[in-house]
Amino acid sequence: DEYGVLATATVSRGRRHGESIAPAVSFVCERAGVRLDDVHGVVADVGPGLFTGLRVGLATAKALAFALDVPLATATSLEVLAHGAAEAQGPVGPALLVPVVDARRGEVFSARYRVVDGAAEPDGDERLMSPEALAAELAGQHLSVLCMGDGARRYRDLLGAPHVQVAGESFAAPDVAVLGRLGVARLLAGDARPAGEVTARYLREADVRINWEQRIPPRPAVRH
Amino acid sequence: MTGREPVTVLGIETSCDDTAAAVVRGTDIVSSVVSSQVDLHARYGGVVPELAGRAHLELLTAVVGDALDQAGLGRRRPRIAAVAATVGPGLIGSLLVGMSEAKALSLAWDVPFVAVNHLEGHLFAALLDHAEVRWPVVVLLVSGGHTMLVSMEGPGRYRRLGATVDDAAGEAFDKVARFLGLGYPGGPAIERVARDGDPTAFSFPRAMLDEGLDLSFSGLKTAVVRTVERHPEAANEDVAASFQAAVVEVLVAKATRAAQSIGAAGICLAGGVAANGPLRGALEEACAELGIPAYLPSRAMCTDNAAMIGAAGAWQLLHLGPSRLDVAADPALALPLLAEARATG
Ligand SMILES: [Zn+2]
Numbered sequence: 001d002e003y004g005v006l007a008t009a010t011v012s013r014g015r016r017h018g019e020s021i022a023p024a025v026s027f028v029c030e031r032a033g034v035r036l037d038d039v040h041g042v043v044a045d046v047g048p049g050l051f052t053g054l055r056v057g058l059a060t061a062k063a064l065a066f067a068l069d070v071p072l073a074t075a076t077s078l079e080v081l082a083h084g085a086a087e088a089q090g091p092v093g094p095a096l097l098v099p100v101v102d103a104r105r106g107e108v109f110s111a112r113y114r115v116v117d118g119a120a121e122p123d124g125d126e127r128l129m130s131p132e133a134l135a136a137e138l139a140g141q142h143l144s145v146l147c148m149g150d151g152a153r154r155y156r157d158l159l160g161a162p163h164v165q166v167a168g169e170s171f172a173a174p175d176v177a178v179l180g181r182l183g184v185a186r187l188l189a190g191d192a193r194p195a196g197e198v199t200a201r202y203l204r205e206a207d208v209r210i211n212w213e214q215r216i217p218p219r220p221a222v223r224h
Numbered sequence: 225m226t227g228r229e230p231v232t233v234l235g236i237e238t239s240c241d242d243t244a245a246a247v248v249r250g251t252d253i254v255s256s257v258v259s260s261q262v263d264l265h266a267r268y269g270g271v272v273p274e275l276a277g278r279a280h281l282e283l284l285t286a287v288v289g290d291a292l293d294q295a296g297l298g299r300r301r302p303r304i305a306a307v308a309a310t311v312g313p314g315l316i317g318s319l320l321v322g323m324s325e326a327k328a329l330s331l332a333w334d335v336p337f338v339a340v341n342h343l344e345g346h347l348f349a350a351l352l353d354h355a356e357v358r359w360p361v362v363v364l365l366v367s368g369g370h371t372m373l374v375s376m377e378g379p380g381r382y383r384r385l386g387a388t389v390d391d392a393a394g395e396a397f398d399k400v401a402r403f404l405g406l407g408y409p410g411g412p413a414i415e416r417v418a419r420d421g422d423p424t425a426f427s428f429p430r431a432m433l434d435e436g437l438d439l440s441f442s443g444l445k446t447a448v449v450r451t452v453e454r455h456p457e458a459a460n461e462d463v464a465a466s467f468q469a470a471v472v473e474v475l476v477a478k479a480t481r482a483a484q485s486i487g488a489a490g491i492c493l494a495g496g497v498a499a500n501g502p503l504r505g506a507l508e509e510a511c512a513e514l515g516i517p518a519y520l521p522s523r524a525m526c527t528d529n530a531a532m533i534g535a536a537g538a539w540q541l542l543h544l545g546p547s548r549l550d551v552a553a554d555p556a557l558a559l560p561l562l563a564e565a566r567a568t569g
Contacts, residue, residue, distance in 0.1 A: 018320045022327035022337075022549040036332050051274065052317045055281050059324035062285050067332030069300045196285040206274035 003184050005177045006032035017056040025060070036068060041192060043073040043183020045080055045174055047201040048109040048126065049101055054200050062195040071192035073183045076201055077101055078126050080174035081149045082113040083182055085167060086120040094165065095143040096123075100151035103128055108151035109203055110134055128203045131155040138164050148172070231305035231541060234329070235534025236288065238322030239314025239342045240369065241271045242527065243283040247295035247304070248534030251352050255294035256524070256531040259283045262409060269402040271368075277317035284325050291530070301333055306546060308338035308537020310345060312557025313369070319553040327549050336546030338537040342528075343559040346494040347376055348539070349525040349532035357519060358489040364479040364507075367495030367528075368394030368409070371475075373437050373482045374559065376492070379539045382561050385482045386437025393471055394497045396441040400448050400467050404460050414464045415500055421465030426451055426458070428470040430477075437482050444470055468502060476506045483514060492519035498526040 007028040011020040044061030047054045065072035081099035097120055101109040108131050113120035135158045138145055147159050148167035156166040230250025237244040246256035261279045265271050292299055309326030330337035346365050360377040371388035401410030428447050431440040448467050452458055483491050491511055504520050511518035
């Protein structure tokens with residue numbers, strides 16, 4: 001095999017991504033015996049997910065691609081989850097893969113993928129929705145369904161049904177090796193962009209509370 | 225500042241709502257690019273943290289590219305000694321974007337990363353405009369996030385003399401401007417309107433004027449709101465001018481007292497509020513009376529910028545060494561003071 005994963009590093013330290021990501025990049029290069037200078041491309045997970053951590057990863061990936069002058073390929077967190085499940089399930093698995101990422105505030109990010117020849121093919125848009133609405137949609141399905149991701153774990157009692165399975169803890173987070181394989185395929189296909197053009201996939205409007213603990217209502221308009 | 229060869233550093237600043245990158249050689253600014261997000265936040269009357277984080281991520285790579293271009297440096301292995309970035313204090317979601325970018329650039333280019341304190345950056349800003357400073361100086365650091373008086377005995381040598389016990393001066397400007405419907409940012413808006421007003425129209429409180437070196441601005445803001453409620457006919461011009469006069473009087477009085485208390489060789493202004501014309505004028509007058517120089521940074525060096533971060537980073541690299549790549553961003557990072565052990569990162 002000409003392409004394959006040489007090294008991966010996954011650090012689980014809560015939300016301390018800003019402290020962990022650069023040492024992790026350094027570590028995988030050392031383990032793989034690769035100098036960053038020799039890298040031909042970078043691939044980044046653009047979300048959806050928790051905004052702050054997402055931006056740490058994307059800022060790192062954009063800066064690496066910019067500084068190394070190489071293209072930046074992207075994949076969404078939902079794609080990575082679905083492709084990871086498709087790789088693991090093989091052709092005999094469920095017909096429909098449904099990645100579910102916990103969006104907090106009682107909502108989830110989700111999308112549907114059909115398994116075609118053992119690969120995950122998108123079937124519709126990525127959405128922000130309530131787990132109840134997702135459960136209702138899946139309950140009406142006649143295909144066999146596999147849900148995966150931290151949102152699927154959190155709402156497994158709600159989502160689960162005779163034809164709807166929820167994947168285990170090992171499929172709760174997007175796998176960086178799957179992201180790497182998707183990235184190589186996309187880079188080879190020319191599906192990549194300059195670093196400056198890549199942005200996050202938030203799928204939720206920014207919370208526009210300003211940075212003050214208290215607000216003063218403006219004075220009524222005065223006529224002079 | 226030192227006898228050593230000046231080093232060239234790429235500085236990155238994203239602690240609040242300005243996305244900035246600069247190339248600095250010692251204390252010479254080779255290039256400095258600032259992309260302001262003012263328009264993005266103006267309609268909310270203040271900085272929206274999540275919007276700021278999103279904008280930094282969209283803008284920063286291009287801003288870094290512009291800073292390198294303007295310095296005549298290529299993006300592949302530019303001839304720089306280090307990449308320095310603000311790691312605090314500031315908005316955590318904004319700090320993380322700049323810090324992550326800087327760490328990744330340092331990895332890709334195989335040069336050290338330097339974690340810079342934003343407040344220390346502001347203290348260096350004045351040095352970028354004034355090569356010959358006689359120490360010690362009192363620095364009055366006044367911005368939207370900070371109001372403090374520092375005794376600076378040289379780069380890296382700071383003592384805290386006083387600070388606001390509640391709101392920052394710039395915050396008071398923003399809140400009063402918002403209340404008066406003058407727009408955002410509040411400092412320039414109030415200064416503009418105050419030009420046509422009577423600064424003696426209202427007598428707003430000068431909190432803690434005669435006691436110590438700490439300051440307080442929350443009562444002043446409340447007094448403005450109450451006065452306008454009691455005098456609905458009051459002209460914005462007069463309210464703004466009277467408010468500004470109160471802030472300026474307190475700031476200058478405290479800076480003067482601080483300078484006398486340590487026998488300072490000069491007073492230096494820093495931070496966004498340092499761009500305020502009446503404050504600059506009043507401080508110059510006070511310094512003339514004291515017979516010491518007033519070091520006033522250019523307007524570009526008052527507001528947040530990356531040149532001051534690069535300059536602080538260059539000094540830090542030479543005197544304290546590089547920082548580790550697992551340094552955390554700290555939204556409440558304090559200015560490193562003398563008599564405290566200073567970690568080298
Ligand atoms: Zn500042």
